[in-house]
Amino acid sequence: MTLEALLSSRNTEWATPQDFFDELDAIFHFDLDACATPDNAKCPRYFTPADNALQMRWEGVVWMNPPYGREISAFMKKAFEESQLGSTVVCLVPSRTDTEWWHRYARQGQIIFLRGRLRFQGAEHAAPFPSAIVIFWGGRLGKAVRGATPWSPGSAAAGGSTSGTQVPKARC
Ligand SMILES: C[S@@+](CC[C@H](N)C(=O)[O-])C[C@H]1O[C@@H](n2cnc3c(N)ncnc32)[C@H](O)[C@@H]1O
Numbered sequence: 001m002t003l004e005a006l007l008s009s010r011n012t013e014w015a016t017p018q019d020f021f022d023e024l025d026a027i028f029h030f031d032l033d034a035c036a037t038p039d040n041a042k043c044p045r046y047f048t049p050a051d052n053a054l055q056m057r058w059e060g061v062v063w064m065n066p067p068y069g070r071e072i073s074a075f076m077k078k079a080f081e082e083s084q085l086g087s088t089v090v091c092l093v094p095s096r097t098d099t100e101w102w103h104r105y106a107r108q109g110q111i112i113f114l115r116g117r118l119r120f121q122g123a124e125h126a127a128p129f130p131s132a133i134v135i136f137w138g139g140r141l142g143k144a145v146r147g148a149t150p151w152s153p154g155s156a157a158a159g160g161s162t163s164g165t166q167v168p169k170a171r172c
Pocket of ligand 1: 013014015016017033034035036037040041042047048049050051052053054064065066067068
């Protein structure tokens with residue numbers, strides 16, 4: 001990677017810390033990284049801006065750490081819609097709880113608010129914003145989760161709580 005690309009990724013790419021991803025991957029066994037470049041892809045199968053993930057079908061269990069600009073809304077919509085078609089999509093997003101996309105899409109998933117701030121891959125410092133994992137359960141995994149746990153507000157599987165849910169701790 002060139003110095004320019006490295007600096008650019010430090011500033012704008014917000015690449016997932018590898019150890020944080022590895023802990024989630026050990027649970028979910030991701031098939032696809034929906035938003036990536038060859039330099040930061042977390043799975044052997046991934047989509048790049050040239051593929052345009054928004055135009056592709058996302059199959060299997062999907063990791064999505066989207067671009068953090070205004071386009072995040074379109075990616076959250078797509079993640080939610082793909083879960084309706086049968087994929088489980090695990091999203092790492094900034095906790096922007098005042099946004100339209102948060103209320104329209106994120107709240108339909110299981111939300112796990114991360115304690116502390118992530119130090120994104122290649123960054124010298126922790127992020128200036130809090131993060132959350134949003135899980136849109138779909139297909140086989142969705143059936144298993146809904147079958148195992150009553151799907152109601154306040155339950156661990158329904159969102160809003162981390163009790164009973166094992167997630168990696170954010171690095172402060
Ligand atoms: C926050 S980074 C995540 C990188 C990596 N997947 C990870 O989790 O560490 C978001 C990535 O999405 C890529 N991206 C932007 N638009 C995209 C699109 N339309 N389709 C696929 N990837 C896209 C960017 O190039 C960037 O690498």
